[in-house]
Amino acid sequence: MSDPLMPHLTPDEVELWAQGLLPATRDAHVAQCVECRTIAERERKLIRELAQLTRFAPEFGFVERVMAKVKIPARSGPHFRPHTDA
Numbered sequence: 675m676s677d678p679l680m681p682h683l684t685p686d687e688v689e690l691w692a693q694g695l696l697p698a699t700r701d702a703h704v705a706q707c708v709e710c711r712t713i714a715e716r717e718r719k720l721i722r723e724l725a726q727l728t729r730f731a732p733e734f735g736f737v738e739r740v741m742a743k744v745k746i747p748a749r750s751g752p753h754f755r756p757h758t759d760a
Contacts, residue, residue, distance in 0.1 A: 683710045692718035 690696040
């Protein structure tokens, strides 16, 4: 059961808990609150699973090849919007 005077964890606090960085007073809430503990444990599991994914980087020259294909339109002159007092 959670302490009615201690609010549930915010999303930022859940992330801190999952990383082991939550302050002790809020960590005590997680120990008592089934709802927050369930959410926090899911977050920790997700972080661990993401950390196990293969890391990759684009091959050398990727950015240059992409940017060479990007076409940026040139300005054709000043653009004025007609002013009307309606």
